Amino acid sequence: MSEEARLRETICAMARSVFDRGLTGGASGNISARLSDGRLLVTPTGSSLGTLDPGRLSLLDTQGRLISGDAPTKEMPLHSAFYETRGAKSGAIVHLHSTHSVALSMLPETDPDNVLPPLTPYSVMRLGKVKLLPYFRPGDAAIGEAIRGLAGKRGAILLANHGPVVAAKDLEAALYAMEELEETARLALLTRGMSPRMLTPAQVRDIVDHFNIEWE
Template identity: 90%
Template sequence: MSEEAKLRETICRMARSIFERGLTGGASGNISARLSDGRLLVTPTGSSFGDLDPARLSLIDETGRLVGGDAPTKEMPLHSAFYDTRGAKSGAIVHLHSTHSVALSMLPETDPDNVLPPLTPYSIMRLGKVKLLPYFRPGDAAIGDAIRGLAGKRSAVLLANHGPVVAAKDLEAAVYAMEELEETARLALLTRGMKPKMLTPEQVRDVVDHFNIEWD
């Protein structure tokens, strides 16, 4: 099986798993992944993660032109911004409308510089700090501008009233990081007002230093 055929199958398989576990519903969410020659495979606009056809995934060339498959997600500006600013660190990007993450984005007490409280070491290890970006209309090119404004310093952002976006070295890593983001958001909501014992600053720094995490 060629690299492209294998990646097409992997995108559809992982998207279906995301859908079946209720992490995004209907025709929401989008995925992109980069081939070794720089082309991108992208989930089409209006498609459901539960019923993707590998042959109909959008194929985008190095100039951003659609060269095969259906029209890509309208959220291409945010995907392009991560690829442009993160370089080789970004081999895949996942954007969902996962419930707990969206809920966290709407609470006034959420820290816009780091939306996830230090409840476990795993969100730190997989995500670093997650930046809260303001609300933009879905598909607005301004989302891409806001991500570019971070200058590649964040691998994950949370779009207010919209949902999380995670970039990682490959699709598997991006999906795992997205799952960790949603699970930590769920923990944050479950323990809100209960004064949970969080990791201390010293414990956070130990994780950051030990695993060489980006923490700017």
């Protein structure tokens, strides 16, 4: 099986897993992954992550032009911006409308520079600091400009009233990080107002230094 065929199958299998577990519903959410030659495979616009057809995924050339398949997600501006600014660190991008993350994005006390409280070591390890960006109309090119404004320093963001976006070295890493983001958001909401014991600044710094985590 070719690299492209394997990646097509992997995208669809992982997308189905996300959908079946209720991490995004209906025709929401989108995924992209980069082939070794720089081309992108992207989930099509208006498609459900639960019923993707490997043969109908959008195949884009290195300039973002459609080569084959259905038209790509309208959220290509955010995907393109991550690939441009994160370089080799971004081999795949997952964007979902996961409930707890969206809820956290709407709370006025959420820290826009570091959305997730330090509740677990794995949220620090897999995500670093998660930046909250303001609301944009879905598909708005301004989302891409806001991501470019981060200069490649963040691998995960949360779009206000919309949902999280995670970029990672490959599809598996991006999905694991996305799951960690949603679970940590859920923990934050469950423990809200209960004064939970969080990781101390020293404990966070130990994780950041030991695992060489981006923390700007």
